[in-house]
Amino acid sequence: MTHFATRLVRTIKRPFVLTALVLLPLGWGAVDAFAKDHAFLINTSPSLPNWAFWLDKHARIERGSLIFFEPPASRLVEVHFGKGAQLFGKRV
Structure with a gap:
């Protein structure tokens, strides 16, 4: 690497790491809430x-919708x- 490229990487690296931190x-909080x-x-x-299902746990149960439940023992x-x-x- 050239001197300019090395210096540029060092200059960009620190703000990038701090922004990520x-x-x-x-981001973790938003994913957890979702x-x-x-x-x-x-x-x-x-x-x-279907092979997979995406569920909204608070959606209203209406005719034709799928429900998932744990069967009683x-x-x-x-x-x-x-x-x-x-x-x-x-x-349903």
Whole structure:
């Protein structure tokens, strides 16, 4: 590298690092707030139409929408789906 390029990299590097240190917590907070209200689910069952689902946890449940829930613990669920069954998805 030439002397000019080396000097330029050193000059730009410090403000870039300081800016990143300031913006990182701000970006992290925004992502965390978004994650509290949304979910991304991967479908492993052929019974639902898509391979993945993007959910808004506070969306209104209307006819035709998909809902996901944890089934109550019961012998029937354990026999058919095993212990610790995953979320169930159904169309309303």
